[in-house]
Amino acid sequence: MARENMDEKWGFETRAIHAGQKPDQQTGAITVPVYQTTTYEQDEVGKDRGYEYSRTGNPTRTALETSLAALEGANHGRAFASGMAAEDTILRLLNPGDHVLMGNDAYGGTFRLISKVLTRMGVDWSAADLSIKEDIEKNMNPNTKLVWAETPSNPLLSIVDIQTLSDFAHDNGALCVVDNTFATPYLQKPLEFGADFVVHSTTKYLGGHSDVVGGFIAMNSTELDQEIGFLQNAVGAVPAPWDCYLLLRGVKTLPVRMDRHCENAESIVNFLSSHSQVEHVLYPGLTSHPTHEAAQKQMKKYGGMVSFTVKGGAEAARQIAAKTNVFTLAESLGAVESLIEVPAAMTHLSAEGSPLEVDNSLIRLSVGIETVEDLLLDLDNALA
Template identity: 50%
Template sequence: MESKDMKFGTKAIHAGLEPDSATGAVMTPIYQTSTYHQEAPGIHKGFEYSRSGNPTRSALEQNIAALENGKFGFCFGSGMAAIDAVLKMLQPGDEVLSTNDLYGGSYRLFTKIYAQFGIKFTFISMSEMSEVEKHVTEQTKILWVETPTNPMMSILDIGAAAKISKKYQLTLVVDNTFASPYLQNPLDLGADIVMHSVTKYIGGHSDVVMGALITNDERIADQLYFIQKSSGAICGPMDSFLVLRGIKTLHLRMQRHCENGKAVAYYLKNHPKVDKVYWPGFEDHPGHKIAKAQMSDFGGMISFTIKGNKKDDAFTFLSNCKVFTLAESLGGVESLLCHPATMTHAAIPKEEREKIGVVESLIRMSVGVEDIDDLLSDIENSLSLI
């Protein structure tokens, strides 16, 4: 059965995977090797050196590509390495037009590393895509979209972005980390490249750091493979194996993330000590209609502020949760808490952070798959100390 004919759960378990030809092993083996035997110079079984290709990594790349309805997948040593590979497609003088509400690590790589090599980065609000077109110049080569955004949970219209990119022959890149392939498939909506921090929902168990890029464009795929092979920011076979294992429950985990996320979002919204709650499932969320159209559910990522906007109150809440863990990252089976202003988005200048809503009392939640009663009790106990 072709992967394109499979439903998502079946693809997660089977797409791109075959029993091991040597032993019949059902699970993809960990090919812990750096090099491969050749019968004669240039005559081999498809693998020469593990930087350019490894059977475990190749199986994972095919599987992830299938989840995004893509033809070509590439896995890297981290999400940042994946973003780095995209930027290496550019030339000095080129411009990236990016949303102003994005992951702090992306902002840091853009402004502190690639800007000094002559790449221009322009950060704008993309809540209204009709306004984005006004900022396109002859130098613009990439339209960088993140949706839902990190950490403000804004929803950007991928289809509208695709129309702009096609009109001006731009490469549309969508960071799909917060949604995962289970909730959203940007290639189907017109994106050229989908990026994932595989560390998050795809891996799902907080035990691997990895990134991925997926495309249907053969020209782009050829460029990305050349960059991946030449720069060498690959992931190892053990990590590839762990992510393949994690993916097999992605659909099951995401269902629970969404259920728990909804319950937590409504609980926070009705709590007297909570001010604003950012979650696209609310009908009064500015991007709710778009989210409903381009996502299959609203996910388990939530951001909220505490009334009074005091940093000390946020720290009191963060330090007293027992089930939620205060830590970087997101998307694992365990529930995590983050203070964006001092953690994930500290690289963004304070005035720029606060323009988009990353204030001192903003807390980001990655709602896990624990029992919902324990999560709600943990939130209540911690809020009661403020």
């Protein structure tokens, strides 16, 4: 089995365990070694054995990049030290005078990077509801070079139709980026729907254990990969070998974890939907969700993130979030343990100036893989 480049004739679960990860040639070790080295011996001046310096390349990182690219069904993949570092690298393709169109509910950190850092370099931006065609059209301009979508989005879990958006971007000479952090390639593969780049915070579901911060870019175009590879080395926001190892370890169980995340989330959605303290439940799997149809078209299941508003406003939301025991009050998401947060007072603060006003009675759950009855009881007690 050619584990270096396992294509999609192999099952997703097989690729998650084996792609990029053949046993070590020298020792037979089953897991990829942590190549904790900065430099590599050269056989002659300028004649290395594939690696010369670990910012430029490291075998543990190569294994991770091969593994994640195989899961996205991508020709190429590049790993970074954080999701933001991956995003920053894509945005460095832009020049002064270029324009980025992003979703109006982009992750706060993405909004901050584009609106507060990229603008210093002369890049212009606007934000629109990317699920509405007229909104996209109104905000595209002749300088738009990137259209940046997050689907499902954070924290409203709205869905952008990737095929429609990427067709639109291409017709207007722009590239389409999809942040696939919430769905993971197990639930959705944006490149199949025409996206040019998939970006991830691997800190979340791909790592899955709240113990590593990382980022990833997948793409099919060799030309774009060369540009991203140049920036990866030139800017240098690369992940450490140990972090690559932790990610490889996490990814092996991605499919089974995602199945349980989705199953638990569905039970919680059912519970919340009929609770008297709950006003509104946001979950792309609900037929009442405004963008459910797009979710159905491009997602295998609907994910482990659930948002809901409660009666009693901001104070009620804060009290509920502080009262749970199994759900930990914390930022971040996508790991085995369940987390609860109030976006308006926590994660969404980094989106200061964003056109999206997040309801201050909104609670976001990252549903973990604990026993579902314990999760339901915990929420029931907190909502009482």
